[in-house]
Amino acid sequence: MPIVEGGCLCGGVRFQVDGPFVRANHCHCSRCRRHSGTAVCTQARVRREHFRLLSGAELIRTYRGGDGYAVKAFCSMCGSSLFGGSWPDGVQISIRLGAFDGDPGIRPQFHTFVDSRAPWDEITDGLPQYPAGRSRDAAPGHGAPTLAAHFRHMAANNRWSNARLHAACAGLPADEYFRDRGAFFGSIHATLSHITVIDEWYLAGLEEKRAEHVDYGVVAHATLAEVTRAQEEADARLLAFCDTITPSRLGAVAQWSDADGEVHAEPVHLVLAHLFVHQIHHRGQIHDLLLQAGIAPPQLDEFFLGADASRRAEELRQLGLEDPATPRGA
Numbered sequence: 001m002p003i004v005e006g007g008c009l010c011g012g013v014r015f016q017v018d019g020p021f022v023r024a025n026h027c028h029c030s031r032c033r034r035h036s037g038t039a040v041c042t043q044a045r046v047r048r049e050h051f052r053l054l055s056g057a058e059l060i061r062t063y064r065g066g067d068g069y070a071v072k073a074f075c076s077m078c079g080s081s082l083f084g085g086s087w088p089d090g091v092q093i094s095i096r097l098g099a100f101d102g103d104p105g106i107r108p109q110f111h112t113f114v115d116s117r118a119p120w121d122e123i124t125d126g127l128p129q130y131p132a133g134r135s136r137d138a139a140p141g142h143g144a145p146t147l148a149a150h151f152r153h154m155a156a157n158n159r160w161s162n163a164r165l166h167a168a169c170a171g172l173p174a175d176e177y178f179r180d181r182g183a184f185f186g187s188i189h190a191t192l193s194h195i196t197v198i199d200e201w202y203l204a205g206l207e208e209k210r211a212e213h214v215d216y217g218v219v220a221h222a223t224l225a226e227v228t229r230a231q232e233e234a235d236a237r238l239l240a241f242c243d244t245i246t247p248s249r250l251g252a253v254a255q256w257s258d259a260d261g262e263v264h265a266e267p268v269h270l271v272l273a274h275l276f277v278h279q280i281h282h283r284g285q286i287h288d289l290l291l292q293a294g295i296a297p298p299q300l301d302e303f304f305l306g307a308d309a310s311r312r313a314e315e316l317r318q319l320g321l322e323d324p325a326t327p328r329g330a
Contacts, residue, residue: 008080017052205256
């Protein structure tokens with residue numbers, strides 16, 4: 001994504017974002033209303049490595065108001081509301097959308113704490129509404145979570161699995177990592193690159209960008225670092241897409257073109273299912289190639305069950321992901 005910048009009213013605090021946003025929402029809680037002086041506080045989250053404070057660190061003041069509350073960070077000169085969440089800590093930075101100079105490229109995706117909204121605050125859009133903090137597993141009634149919730153878990157599993165796999169690959173000497181081992185795409189590197197190429201192809205269709213010609217066998221990256229960055233960006237886009245998926249969107253049609261220029265049209269829920277299976281399929285190939293290279297492959301089946309929670313807890317914390325076995329409000 002293009003670099004976007006923002007700052008406070010007096011210009012003393014300036015910041016920059018150079019990576020994809022995780023999500024964006026309207027918060028109607030009483031604290032956000034009083035801090036902003038408006039009906040809502042509209043904010044977006046980005047991973048810390050994609051955020052840079054350019055100037056004005058000495059001007060930023062914070063207010064929490066007690067344990068368990070989100071931080072309110074503002075400019076001490078002009079009073080502009082700038083950041084929230086756990087500022088200045090945490091793996092994600094919460095930024096007020098109104099602080100950006102131009103279009104940040106993301107739109108609010110849901111409302112939170114609607115039961116706390118002001119009496120005169122009428123919500124007229126069709127975005128999902130949560131009575132309090134957002135719950136990823138909100139279902140229309142008692143019983144099993146929705147298919148949308150399952151896809152959100154699968155997107156998070158995808159991010160976690162790829163992080164484990166790429167970390168294992170980083171332990172290989174370069175000659176072993178690039179060695180042609182007779183796999184369908186030859187080497188570990190070529191297989192990892194293929195995953196990102198196909199991810200981009202399907203994501204473009206899901207995001208209604210009309211994916212074009214794709215070369216299935218192209219090795220689009222020169223190093224492991226490059227392919228890891230590409231995979232992280234693709235995983236972030238997939239998480240963002242699944243985070244706001246609705247039943248009607250799951251039944252909508254995605255379109256994209258294949259290597260021969262033929263146009264395909266498939267329901268979104270089937271494209272998502274295929275995308276996840278495609279990743280699992282090729283991660284399995286790399287799993288075997290790592291074993292051939294003398295590296296113990298990582299466990300990739302410790303994501304969902306509560307019995308495995310302790311084995312993934314620290315990784316999920318570092319990745320900014322919720323544990324599927326113990327969902328929490330966001």
